[in-house]
Amino acid sequence: MKEKKNSRKILFYIIFVLLLLAFLYPFFLVVMNSFKTNKEVILNPVSLPAGLNLDGYLKAYENMNYLQSFGNSLFVTVGSVLMLVLISVMCAHLFARNNWKINNIVLMLMVASMIIPFQTIMIPVVKNFSSLDLTDNLFAVIFFYMGAHVAMAVFMYHGFIKGIPYELEEAAMIDGCGHMRLLFQILFPMLKPITSTIVILDVLAIWNDFLLPYVLLYKNSLKTLPLMTYSFVGQYSTDYSLVTAGLVLTMLPVVILYLFLQKQIIEGVAQGAIK
Amino acid sequence: MKQNKKNKGAKNVLMFLLYAGPAVIVFTAVILIAFINGIQLTFTDWNGLTDEYQYIGFSNYADAFRDALFWESLLRTFKYAFGVVVITNVIAFLIAFGLTRGYKGQGLFRASFFTPNLIGGVVLGIVWKFVFSEVFVQLGKRGIGIFKNNWLSSPDTAFLALVVVAVWQMAGYLMLIYMAGIISVPKEVQEAALLDGAIGLKNIRHIVVPLIMPSVTICTFMSIKSAFMAYDVNLSLTNGGPFQSTELVAMRVFNKAFQAEQYGVGQTEALILFLIVAAISVTQVILTKRQEVEA
Structure with a gap:
């Protein structure tokens, strides 16, 4: 009986960790590629960045008129x-x-x-x-x-x-x-x-x-x-270093808010749907 | 006495204006008037620029009925909605079921699955466009068969990509509603059911699902509505392409009005879309409400 319980637990974690990866991997890819040069992105979008290239951010910040x-x-x-x-x-x-x-x-x-x-x-x-x-x-x-x-x-x-x-x-x-x-x-x-x-x-x-x-x-x-x-x-669609950096800048404010108010946000949404 | 009553009447009118006035004004100005104007516009030849227009009877309706692209996009939207609603609800329910089994880490999983809902559809579409056309294509080159071709460059896989992103986007939201439903199933009912041998799938099918039908009603309603209105991801992920093969009906209506500048026909098609969605939603709510039982 205990063994069955344990194997169920293992199965749960295998499935849910895989699901977690599926849900978050796209965001991870965007963040990772935002620190690369465009050439690096095109050559290999799944590798880790060679260095911390912030050019994409500087340019995106300026071109998006971010503030x-x-x-x-x-x-x-x-x-x-x-x-x-x-x-x-x-x-x-x-x-x-x-x-x-x-x-x-x-x-x-x-x-x-x-x-x-x-x-x-x-x-x-x-x-x-x-x-x-x-x-x-x-x-x-x-x-x-x-x-x-x-x-x-x-x-x-x-x-x-x-x-x-x-x-x-x-x-x-x-x-x-x-x-x-x-x-x-x-x-x-x-x-x-x-x-x-x-x-x-x-x-x-x-x-x-x-x-x-x-x-x-x-x-x-x-x-x-x-x-x-x-x-x-739309303007810089082929410069992936720039695009991914722009995406990170756009998502950042909400993600930061979420880190602080995660519980309230989730409760609020769940309550809202039931009402 | 009469004076008093009159005073009270006047006082009530003032109260109404003061308290409900602002809400009623914005609601009327933005929703009611626009909705009525929308019906009116379907009988005109408004060109999008001038303030003047002629009433032209039902000719926009005739044009809308002849507009093959519109009906194609509507049919495609039905397929899309069917796929998205079924898959999202099944996945969301299973995740919710798993996360309410009392294993550790529930909070982390829940928060992560919900993340896509914090971000707008246009941005999510751009994220996935990058994933499909750069990352997956690279993986395809390294021998992962299903990604051999860019999904976004042929009609069938591009349509599939839209479904995948929609499921990924909405599952975390519905999961929250299903979790709330499952948690509210009384413990005694579950215990009795388990003692009676209702375990595993049997338990889900005969105990959990019937008891959370209110959640099912809300979730199907919300997913149907959002599937029929899908525009943002459609725009930024495929922009209707390749060759208009993934254009969903909301995009068709938008393009008919703002690109082809046939505002009257576009508005007529928007109204047809509204009637269809309203009919489906009402039927669905009646049907699933009937399945609701008391614990």
């Missing part, structure tokens, strides 16, 4: 997510505590809208934003993300707030606590688990989004990181 693209991505992501949290928690609180007809209608529309794929609204969005002269405008991109993600956030907050006893709020109101203060000072701290789920899901979705900035931002100085990576790689 600027990073800044654009950061501005759009942080701006959208902060606004999203603010407007959705206010809306969801009103909906959860007042059983008005209009609230139910709006909530129903929001839930139904979650099935609409981006491709279906992409062309009219481009049309409307261009005719309002809102292309090449980072604030317009933030506005779009607020609209695109607000339904999900309201829905999640709504469900969570419903699970918190109303008596608590009544008591606070009897004590003379105003609505806004009640919401942000008393209720908001209690919403922390759901807030972190919403923030994590939206940060990942917005930081990595490609298609929307692709159709709304044309100026190089306004491009977000994924957009810049794409056009950079």
Whole structure:
């Protein structure tokens, strides 16, 4: 019996270590080749680098306009997510505590809208934003993300707030606590688990989004990181030292974040899907 | 009294505007209006540049129905979605099952399998393009038979490459959902089942799977939607090539509108895609919901 258990354990580790390699090897290859010269990469992309060649990084950093693209991505992501949290928690609180007809209608529309794929609204969005002269405008991109993600956030907050006893709020109101203060000072701290789920899901979705900035931002100085990576790689597609270094630079911010917040991110995503 | 009621009504309207107003405005402006405009556009000959356009009846629909490339890409997307949904869910479930057996290192494995989900599809596509066209080709030259030719340069293997990358990208995400499902199966049920001799595959098939049907519903829903919407990896890995042989429907719609500049037809095709995805998703949710049982 014990032997069987042991052999099962060995089998588990063999399979899962192989799987681990399959999942991470592509990233390892990119990192390894980013330290080689282009000639080295082409001759043998699976060998270890002969030395630590940082030319690819220097050139990629410059050509990708790295700091600027990073800044654009950061501005759009942080701006959208902060606004999203603010407007959705206010809306969801009103909906959860007042059983008005209009609230139910709006909530129903929001839930139904979650099935609409981006491709279906992409062309009219481009049309409307261009005719309002809102292309090449980072604030317009933030506005779009607020609209695109607000339904999900309201829905999640709504469900969570419903699970918190109303008596608590009544008591606070009897004590003379105003609505806004009640919401942000008393209720908001209690919403922390759901807030972190919403923030994590939206940060990942917005930081990595490609298609929307692709159709709304044309100026190089306004491009977000994924957009810049794409056009950079298109330009230097045969210089693998440069391409791989560029890829590492693009992936680095999220990977660093992941190293620190791994547990929260995984919990947040798992919670988000179940809700 | 009447005055009071009126006051309360006015106060409620103010409350609604103040609290729900911002959310309702952005939602309406970005999603609702665009969706309605989208339907409207399918009846026009808008050229993408001017603000003016004519209503032309159903001619975009007629064009869309005659557009062979669109239907080919749709059929290809069905194949792609079928492969991706089945393989990803099976792999994700098996990984989740393995990782909930109580072996050490679970956290490390879980975190690693999830990693592709942190990075955008376009970047992942570029990573894999490098792997397929440089690394694997080199391995092929050294005698690994399946990589003898560059996978991205012939239609069948390029299509396979798309499936491989999609599975690799999504499995870690679905794994998390399946793990949550498996962990929530009550211990007593598992113990009773094991005592009754339901072990191994039997245990998976008759005990675990029926009890985690809610996870199955979510996972199939999410993988179907993302397979039908796939664009980013398609763009950066194969760009639809070779010879448009791997163009999935989302890319077709994009190219029809923004490259061929037939915005009306492109939007009509986008709307057809929406109707198909909505129909499939609703059917799927109803079907898998029916399989859900209480523990």
